[in-house]
Amino acid sequence: MNDIKTAIEVCGVHHGFGAKGSNLHVKALLETSLSVAKGELLSLIGPSGCGKSTLLNIMGGLVSPTGGEVRVDGKTINGPMPQSIAFVFQENALFPWSTILENIDVGMIFQGVSKSERLERAHQSLKAVGLTDFANHYPGQLSGGMRQRAALARALSLETDIILMDEPFGALDEQTRMILGEDLSILLARTGKTIIFVTHSLGEAVFLSDRVAVFSARPGTIKHVIEVQEPHPRTQAFVTSDKFARLRNELYGLLHDEIRKTLSADFRLPSAAADGGRANVAAHS
Amino acid sequence: MSPSMRRWSITFARLAVILSLFVAWEIAARYFVDPMFLSPPSKVIGSLGKLFARPGLTNALLLLLGELLISFVCSILIGLPIAVAISASKVTRRNMLPIVLLLYGTPQITILPIVMLLAGVGTASKITFGITHGVFPVILTVVASLRDLKDIHKQSAYSMGANSWQRFRYVLLPHMLPALLTSLRLAMIASLLGVLLAELYSSSSGVGFFTRQFTDTFDSTSLFGLVLVTAAIAIFFNELLHGLQSRLTAYRR
Amino acid sequence: MAQAQSPTSFGGTIAQLSFVGVLVGLWYAASHVWHVPAILLPEPTGVFMRVVSLLRNASFLSPLSITMHEVGVAFAFSTIAGIFVSFVVTRSQWLIDVFEPLFTSINAIPAILFFPLFALLFGLDVGSKIALGITISFFPIVLNTIAGFQNVDPVHMKCARSMGASNWHMFRYVLFPSAVPILLSGLRMGLTLAFLSVLGGETIASFSGLGHEIAESSQAMDSELMYAWIIIVICVSMSLNFILTVLDDRSGPAT
Secondary structure (H helix, E strand, O other): OOOOOOEEEEEEEEEEEEEOOOOOOOEEEEEEEEEEEEEEEEEEEOOOOHHHHHHHHHHHHOOOOOOEEEEEEEEEOOOOOOOOOEEEOHHHHOOOOHHHHHHHHHHHHOOOOHHHHHHHHHHHHHHOOOOHHHHHOHHHHHHHHHHHHHHHHHHHOOOOOOEEEEEOOOOOOOOHHHHHHHHHHHHHHOOEEEEEEEOOHHHHHHHHOEEEEEEEEEEEEEEEEEOOOOOOOHHHHHHHHHHHHHHHHHHHHHHHOOOOOOHHHHHOOHHHHHHHHHHHHHHHO | HHHHHHHHHHHHHOOOOHHHHHHHHHHHHHOOOOOOOOHHHHHHOOHHHHEEEEOOOHHHHHHHHHHHHHHHHHHHHHHHHHHHOOOOHHHHHHHHHHHHHHHOOOOHHHHHHHHHHOOOOHHHHHHHHHHHHHHHHHHHHHHHHHHHHHHOHHHHHHHHOOOHHHHHHHHHHHHHHHHHHHHHHHHHHHHHHHHHHHHHHOOHHHHHHHHHHHHHOOHHHHHHHHHHHHHHHHHHHHHHHHHHHHHHOOOOO | OOOHHHOOOOOHHHHHHHHHHHHHHHHHHHHOOOOOOOOOOHHHHHHHHHHHHHHHHOOOOHHHHHHHHHHHHHHHHHHHHHHHHHHOOOHHHHHHHHHHHHHHHHOOOOHHHHHHHHHHHHHHOOOHHHHHHHHHHHHHHHHHHHHHHOOHHHHHHHHHHHHHOOOHHHHHOOOOOOOOHHHHHHHHHHHHHHHHHHEEEHHOOOOOOOHHHHHHHOOOOHHHHHHHHHHHHHHHHHHHHHHHHHHHHHHOOOO
């Protein structure tokens, strides 16, 4: 009997870039706590630079936070945990020099999975995303939407309980996102995985999530959490419902003020950013 | 590590690398290799004054500089119009560029004896050979850059009613400036190579004469000194043009 | 500069062939119509006959094999040393910052300058040409390989790390494949430069090799023979280029 219901627990995590105390130190994420239940679909939404991607990277062990800790299945993490967490990144994360099949294979090679099992799992996950016929294509030969399906297949093939997605549909057009969102909803209702994903799209957040965590402006932290009580898989009918519109408007209201704050903060940026940029270039040339 | 500390450590390490190369050279020359073949840097640098006191050597270096500058300038004056002509349209590029590539792909050193036959062993042949080397980097760099010119920039200039001179002045020229500056640097290196090849091949006068003389008399001290001075000239021009380039294209970073 | 050298198209080949045709036509006219002295420009059919006889009695094989031997040794050394050095240097950004500008500056010195030194140190035989070939081809290979190893998309690194890639996996599946396109163009440049510099060394001072044959026939005032050798060398260099282009086209999928 496993009575732990929490998949990921974020305890007082905060993060900054650059050496502490130096004038280059930038606070990226204020103290944040969050717990994600098993099988839950949680989205992180907020203005650019609010630290939502940073939080996702910290949850996945890709970035170790300046303070606080993240527990997965009750264990504190310090580094990637490929056995329990898989990532789906933005569009260009597939290796362009490998076929789709090889791209899926490579993650399992890193895990030391045997060859026969790799092949079987790869074909299973390709089938799940409907790309069986494209196994031997190169990413460059596929559309953006198909590439993201392939990236999802790669994450599925790792057979982890948790999948973290960093703006997985960010580079796609609105129509493709909608279709992929529907497919994802169906797929996830079936597998019961825990999913956390970062998005910019209000509609996507409401459509896919059980809960939406809204960030405040930079340096950010989670300001509100909105619940979306609607069973999976969700369909077009949900998108046209009053409930969807109400939740979407509520989200928009919460985000609007925060985004205004970032925009006005940006007007102060040029001088500082220019200096930082130049120092950076000098160090690289 | 703070940025300024990092910068200092890099400069320091770079100097240390150069210094250790000289130390290695010094040790090799002093203890391992016959001084007839390898002269230690301390001795080479110490006798630079004596080297320049040789009758005719300063003139030979000045002549080399003159040949280099003339072929450099000619390379640009010849290369630029050819590059612009090639880039005039898709048709011209498709038909003329392969010819340039064909010429560029043939080892020019093979025609050096012909150049000598036609232009004599004097200054003219050295300048000619410098130009045949310097002109290709100019053409190829500028053509490549003009090909990358985005249609949207040309169209936006069109839409604002720019005439052809204005399109050249405000779109074409700024667009190709970085490539042009790169091509200056490459042309300088390549012309120097061409001039030196010709100098070394016909050793009846100039720098080629002195290198031949020093080699034949196993005067490695003078030979290394001459090579050092010429290398310094090359590095000086390269850094000069490099500095100009990064200053004028600072906005691109 | 390299961007301009797209694989030549069919139309491009026609332009090249017609250019060569015009050149030969002018040459013929110069000899037969304008009567340019044969010492400057020998008559084309005579030169052609000399090429044929050089090819027929296989006397071109010995200088060719010497030249190719020098090029091969120099290129192999530069490649192995170059990849090793750039792999070490790209282990840290600090090392890159220290060494890359040094290599760039050294690369700006026309290495032909060192040829008299090499002639003094290694003699006029094969050794000095190999040394020259190495000095000239090493730096472009190193600079391109460094650029290649830096040409890694950070997202790919992050992605591999999230899937638990070891250091070896990272090199084998991410770093190396990312570096390959630029690395290949560096090798291509290195081979061409090694060939040119060996040829240059042979022309300036040597006892053997293709460049030596050109220089010697020129000094013997045998223009016909000199032009014949020049044509052979140009053919050799064109076949070299052709092989490289074919290899280039075949290497790697859509990257």
